[in-house]
Amino acid sequence: MGSLLEVRSLVTQFVTRGGVVRAVDDVSWDVAEGETVALVGESGCGKSVSALSIMRLVAGPAGRIVGGEILFKGRDLLGLSEEEMRHVRGREIAMIFQEPMTSLNPVLSIGRQLTEGLETHLGMGREPARRRAVELLGLVGIPDPERRLAQYPHQFSGGMRQRMMIAMALACDPALILADEPTTALDVTIQAQILELMKDLSRRLGAAMLIITHNLGVVARYADRVNVMYAGKIVERGTAREIYATPRHPYTLGLLRSVPRLDEPERARLAPIDGQPPDLTRLPPGCAFAPRCAFRVERCAAEVPPLVPVAGDGHVSACWEAARLAGVAGR
Amino acid sequence: MAIERATERLGELDGAPARPWVDAARDFVRRRPLGAVGAAVVLLMLVVALLANLLTPYNPVAVDFAAMLAPPSASHWLGTDAFGRDVLARLIYGSRTALFVGFGAAFFGATVGAVLGVGSAYFGGRVDLYVQRVMDVFLSFPLIILALAIVAILGNNLPNLITAITIPMIPRCALVIRASALSIREMPYIDAARAAGFGHGRIILRHMLPNVMAPYLILLTAFLGQAILLEASLSFLGLGVQEPTAAWGLMLRGAAVEFAEAAPWMAIFPGLAISLAVFAFNLFGDSLRDALDPRLRTQ
Numbered sequence: 001m002g003s004l005l006e007v008r009s010l011v012t013q014f015v016t017r018g019g020v021v022r023a024v025d026d027v028s029w030d031v032a033e034g035e036t037v038a039l040v041g042e043s044g045c046g047k048s049v050s051a052l053s054i055m056r057l058v059a060g061p062a063g064r065i066v067g068g069e070i071l072f073k074g075r076d077l078l079g080l081s082e083e084e085m086r087h088v089r090g091r092e093i094a095m096i097f098q099e100p101m102t103s104l105n106p107v108l109s110i111g112r113q114l115t116e117g118l119e120t121h122l123g124m125g126r127e128p129a130r131r132r133a134v135e136l137l138g139l140v141g142i143p144d145p146e147r148r149l150a151q152y153p154h155q156f157s158g159g160m161r162q163r164m165m166i167a168m169a170l171a172c173d174p175a176l177i178l179a180d181e182p183t184t185a186l187d188v189t190i191q192a193q194i195l196e197l198m199k200d201l202s203r204r205l206g207a208a209m210l211i212i213t214h215n216l217g218v219v220a221r222y223a224d225r226v227n228v229m230y231a232g233k234i235v236e237r238g239t240a241r242e243i244y245a246t247p248r249h250p251y252t253l254g255l256l257r258s259v260p261r262l263d264e265p266e267r268a269r270l271a272p273i274d275g276q277p278p279d280l281t282r283l284p285p286g287c288a289f290a291p292r293c294a295f296r297v298e299r300c301a302a303e304v305p306p307l308v309p310v311a312g313d314g315h316v317s318a319c320w321e322a323a324r325l326a327g328v329a330g331r
Numbered sequence: 332m333a334i335e336r337a338t339e340r341l342g343e344l345d346g347a348p349a350r351p352w353v354d355a356a357r358d359f360v361r362r363r364p365l366g367a368v369g370a371a372v373v374l375l376m377l378v379v380a381l382l383a384n385l386l387t388p389y390n391p392v393a394v395d396f397a398a399m400l401a402p403p404s405a406s407h408w409l410g411t412d413a414f415g416r417d418v419l420a421r422l423i424y425g426s427r428t429a430l431f432v433g434f435g436a437a438f439f440g441a442t443v444g445a446v447l448g449v450g451s452a453y454f455g456g457r458v459d460l461y462v463q464r465v466m467d468v469f470l471s472f473p474l475i476i477l478a479l480a481i482v483a484i485l486g487n488n489l490p491n492l493i494t495a496i497t498i499p500m501i502p503r504c505a506l507v508i509r510a511s512a513l514s515i516r517e518m519p520y521i522d523a524a525r526a527a528g529f530g531h532g533r534i535i536l537r538h539m540l541p542n543v544m545a546p547y548l549i550l551l552t553a554f555l556g557q558a559i560l561l562e563a564s565l566s567f568l569g570l571g572v573q574e575p576t577a578a579w580g581l582m583l584r585g586a587a588v589e590f591a592e593a594a595p596w597m598a599i600f601p602g603l604a605i606s607l608a609v610f611a612f613n614l615f616g617d618s619l620r621d622a623l624d625p626r627l628r629t630q
């Protein structure tokens with residue numbers, strides 16, 4: 001399968017009074033056609049900024065993409081004009097936002113919000129767009145779609161709004177869907193429903209998906225491949241199975257160990273990662289995770305470890321001690 | 332009884348009411364009687380202006396030298412002026428001028444101001460800075476001085492009069508609308524609209540403007556009163572509507588001053604009409620603000 005999206009050495013910075021924040025720091029990854037890729041990490045590690053960079057919606061003038069390439073279907077998105085980029089957004093790459101409660105415009109009807117993209121991107125007439133909107137609402141499992149079209153977002157529950165967001169994202173049949181924490185604001189039972197729906201629809205419609213999340217449970221079930229991000233860099237990448245079974249970076253291991261499990265004895269303690277994520281304006285010269293790392297050696301504080309292959313299947317890790325971790329059981 | 336009331340409440344909760352406008356209007360009358368009085372006077376003015384030719388047998392510009400300076404009587408309810416023109420007829424037809432100029436100026440002023448305010452908030456940064464500084468320049472002049480200057484430059488006919496009243500209103504509206512648009516700019520649904528690939532114009536007009544409808548409506552009603560007053564003032568100063576057109580400000584001028592003691596009805600009634608109209612619009616506008624504001628905050 002060819003690469004649909006290829007991010008190469010992307011650098012996105014924010015200029016603040018405290019200094020330059022390298023939110024995304026020389027990061028490369030890719031998404032193959034029809035594949036579901038996860039971007040995992042804690043808050044502030046650069047996951048969302050990565051997605052916004054792809055859409056070229058990093059809030060200026062403070063935020064800027066300073067380097068790298070974002071190849072989508074072979075074209076560099078960073079080289080496109082604003083006008084060309086507008087045809088990519090929503091039409092070829094759609095985005096699902098984190099907050100279903102505030103991501104829909106409260107004064108526009110559901111029907112209007114669904115048909116607007118169809119009318120502007122696909123040049124559909126009013127009536128065909130309306131029919132497609134009914135079809136889309138049905139597709140995402142909203143009952144009685146005809147009646148729902150005339151309603152407003154406040155008449156929808158959180159889960160329904162997220163379904164509506166998915167319907168909006170799917171409207172123009174995009175090749176790639178960026179889902180930024182799509183289920184974080186929802187309650188757990190609804191989370192599962194929404195994720196199943198997204199997985200099912202992306203498979204049926206052949207759309208590739210990038211799921212941005214801090215929830216490893218989500219990753220395990222729905223992603224084909226996983227990129228683990230820490231302090232603006234990718235520290236480990238591999239298939240979801242590999243990452244779970246044989247993590248080769250202490251940060252990934254830490255994340256896995258801090259998730260509660262049903263098959264452990266009730267009294268087992270969770271092992272949180274000590275310390276705080278680093279200040280992105282003042283990163284240590286070596287590995288950014290070193291201060292919090294239990295496997296730290298002298299070299300970690302001085303040299304940034306490169307991302308190197310640690311096993312087959314494209315499993316890479318940025319850790320000097322990756323070999324030592326091979327013996328440590330993951331999950 | 333309690334159960335009945337509860338089921339009634341349930342009925343209300345189940346979807347939107349069948350006639351939301353009628354319900355909203357009834358609610359407004361019950362909670363804000365003063366505002367309702369204002370609204371009633373405004374409505375009355377509208378009806379009078381529309382049906383002017385049915386309400387009075389007199390032609391407002393027809394001169395009748397046989398009935399010059401006649402006091403109020405059965406044939407001329409509010410008397411006549413120095414040219415024998417019926418004061419009531421001129422008042423009634425004058426409401427057309429007042430409402431036409433008032434609505435025209437208030438509508439254009441509030442709308443252009445709203446678009447500028449929302450655009451300024453949406454683009455932010457340098458655009459916002461420049462637009463706001465230009466607005467500040469206009470704001471530094473009092474309403475009437477600016478309007479006077481514009482009429483003096485453009486010359487006085489009706490479209491120019493409306494332009495002259497519109498222009499000083501634009502920055503006043505832009506300022507208020509920008510403030511509420513700034514918070515809307517930060518809402519995720521605006522980012523979502525950008526991510527959906529919509530253009531700037533569409534986002535400003537279709538996604539942000541409807542969200543500032545409440546302050547827009549409040550400003551519109553407030554501007555209506557101001558615009559009517561401004562039109563009367565300019566006409567009074569001789570820079571607004573010209574004779575022989577019926578206009579309230581015009582009726583206060585010229586002969587009305589000369590005969591103020593001999594024929595006070597010439598000045599009293601148009602003066603009352605201006606005060607009542609402005610008062611009614613302001614009452615209505617204030618109540619509208621109170622009615623719309625809590626919703627604004629909870630959004």
